[in-house]
Amino acid sequence: MTSHHDAEIQSTNDGAATTASTAAPVSHAPGEPALVVSHLTKRFGDRTAFSDVSFEVARGEVFGFLGPNGAGKTTTVRTLGTLIAPTSGSAIVAGIPLSAENGVEIRQRIAIMPEAPGLYSRLTVTENLEYFAALFGLRQPESRIHDALASVNLADRAQDLCGGLSKGLRQRVGLARTLMSDPEVMFLDEPTSGLDPVAALEVLTLISALREKGVTIFLTTHRLDEAEKLCDRVAILNTTLRTVGSPADLRAQLFHSTLIVRTLVPLKDPGGVFGAIASVSDWHSNEPGRYELAVADIAQAAPQVARGLVGAGADVLAIGENEHSLEDVYLALVNEDRGGKQL
Amino acid sequence: MKNFNYARFSAVVKKEMRDYRRKRSIVVTMVILPFLFLIEPVVAIFVVPSTSVVTGAKTYVLLPILYLLLIPSVMPNMLAAFTVVGEREQGTLEPLLTTPISQREFIAGKGAAVLIPTMALTYGIYALFLLATELFAKSVVSSAIFTQGALLVALIVLAPLLASWSIAVGMAVSVRATEIRVAQQLGTLASIPPVILILILAVGVIHPTLSVALIFALVLLAIDVRAIRIVARMMNRERLVTGTKS
Incomplete structure (x- = not known):
């Protein structure tokens, strides 16, 4: 092919024609974020998928990306994964500027597990992983596959056809596939979606183990309980980014600290008692x-x-902190976007 | 090719071959169709009257030989039409597009995975036809066929070019189609130009000579290269994932 044709491919596609060899070598400074997103916007015609989104994710951080259906979570993942070109804004993914020309290099350094793992049902677990190991150009694929399967507790199912696996097991194979390339950033899009509670717990346990190993994880989810357990920080997206912070910080930002007091019988003059404190x-x-x-x-x-x-003579049953959950934070912000309507 | 990773290309070919082997209906369809195309030429050769062979052998053996060119034109349609939309329907396309594979590697790998079995079966059928002719046909008929050097060369040279055309059209349809059935139906349209070409040759509008075969080969090669480039350009990740182009 001519160089002119190569130029055509690069300008009309998403840069996949450019290989790692053409991307500028990037060295990572210690403490350099795994992801830097700055004013990123994506529109499909008149429809805005997400707008003016900015955040950073540190290396080794588990970052939760929350939001209602249609908030733009999956589109954000696809954009950062170079599947979709942003309309405006910029990002640095695994140390490389997000651009059409750097598509191959970025995809080499990250791994994305879409909501449905997308396995070839007529191939075995090992064959599925062998295929992706070859696409990522991994050296010593056998040991990588073995290690990845071992880390998701699937070594004994290596020769099973993927078409015969339960949804939970397929999800684990999907996780093994993302682990195999030892990515700098792992994007997990709704990894527990559609799983029963036991299978979901297994997947969460695996993600938790990855966290212990220091893998940078970008987790999109609807499940606030799992985000609260797993994530160092969360962002709440509803087309625009509503907030970013640790669950504790978000609670503190949105809610006053509250003490709950229970007494055996109602206080005769609560205003007098509490007003004096x-x-x-x-x-x-x-x-x-x-x-x-x-x-x-x-x-x-x-x-x-x-x-x-005690001074007022009350029979105190309990004094405790009222802990707001991440769900309270989420609902408060999403409700605010919906004009204060009840969900 | 610059920036072309042959390991990724080979990985796609290997995976596709594995997938074919596991799907018996694909293998059966792939094998039966060329054998059906073999029946007419073989029967035609055996029913040629001896007197006609002596007087106009070339005319009588021409159509059966040209008929064999339908094999590489028609056979890859179904598989090529499945390549992209099939991945999409299985839910495997998005994970695949998240890997470092480029559009050209993907297209080339998928195309080669259809071309390789097509050509193996096409040349196998050609060999069977010539073997049957040599062993069982009247000697005047077999000598008439084996002296058709230009046509035999055309069979060999035009076969991969015709197959590549069908594959390129099938893949182009597959990139745009939203359903496998639609893609496979539209993919069969790729056979129409080669069929028309073979008919033109068969009815004598253009007399088949070595020069004509070479000219056809060069034109087909140019069309194939252009078609493959167009398919590579159509392989826009955003369109494939979201249905809209950036």
């Missing part, structure tokens, strides 16, 4: 004998509240 800024009660106190610092306020209640 300096660290309580506000209070309300939705049911007899249960009070929610807004405080600035739980550790400082709790002893003062206990003393105040």
Whole structure:
């Protein structure tokens, strides 16, 4: 083929015609983020998939990407994985600027597990992995495949046809496939979607083990409980990025610290009792004998509240912190986008 | 080729071959079709009257030989039409596109995986035809066939070029189609130009000579190269994944 043709391929496709040899060599400075996304936007005609998205993911971090259906999570993964060209904005993926020309080099350094693992049903587990090992140009593929299968506890199913595996097992093969190339960033798109609780737990355990090994994971999920357990930080996307931070930080940003007080019988003068405690800024009660106190610092306020209640002669059943879940954060933000309507 | 990774190309070919072997219906269809195309030429050769052979042997053996060119024109249609849309329907296309494979490696690998069995079967059928002619046909008929040097060369040279045309069209359809059935039906349209060409030769509109065969070969080669480039350009990852082009 002529060089002119090569140029045509590069300009009309997504850069896949460019091989690793043509991409500029990149060295990673210690502490350099695995992902840097800056004002990234993707539109399909008039429809905006996601807009002005910016965040960073550190190496070794498990980063949760949450959002309702149609929020743009999968499109973001596809964009960072060079399957889709962004409309505007920029990103650095595994140290390489996101561009059509760097498509091959970026894909060489990352691994993406789509929502459906997409295995060849007439090939065995090993044959599926051999194929992808060859596409990634892996050296010593046999040992890589063996190690990857061992890490997802599938070594004994290596010769099974993928068409005969349960959904949970196929998902594990998909995980083994992403692990095999030892990627700098692993994108997992809804890895537990459609799995029963046992299979989902197995997959989560595997992801948790990857976290221990220091693998950078970009996890999109609907399941807030798993994001809360697994992720160092989460981002909530609803076409635009609503927030980024650790689950604890997000809770602190969105909700006041709250103490829950339970007494055996309702207080005769709760306003008098709580108004006299300096660290309580506000209070309300939705049911007899249960009070929610807004405080600035739980550790400082709790002893003062206990003393105040005892001083008022109350029979205290419990004083505890009201812990908001990531789900509360998520619902608060998504509800805000929907104009405060109840979900 | 510059920036072309032969290991990835080979991986695609190897995987496709494995996949064919495991799917018995593919193998059966692949083998039966060329044998059906063998029946007419063999029968035609055996029913040629001896007197006609003596007087106009070349005319009588021409059509059966040209008929064999239908094998590489028709046989790869179904497989080629399956290449991309089949991956999409199985849900394997997106994981595949997330690997470092380039469009050209993917297209070349998929195309070669269809071309290799097509050519093996085509040349195998040619060999069977010539063997049957040599062993069982009247001596005047077999000598008439074996003296058709230009046509025999055309059979050998044109076969991969015709197959490549069918594969390129089948893959182009496969890239755009949303369903396997639609792709396979549209893919059969690729056979129409070669069939028309063979008919033109058979009815004597153009007299088949070595020069004509070479000219056809060169034209087909140019068309094939262009068609393959167009298919490679159509292989836009974004279109394949989302159905829209960036």
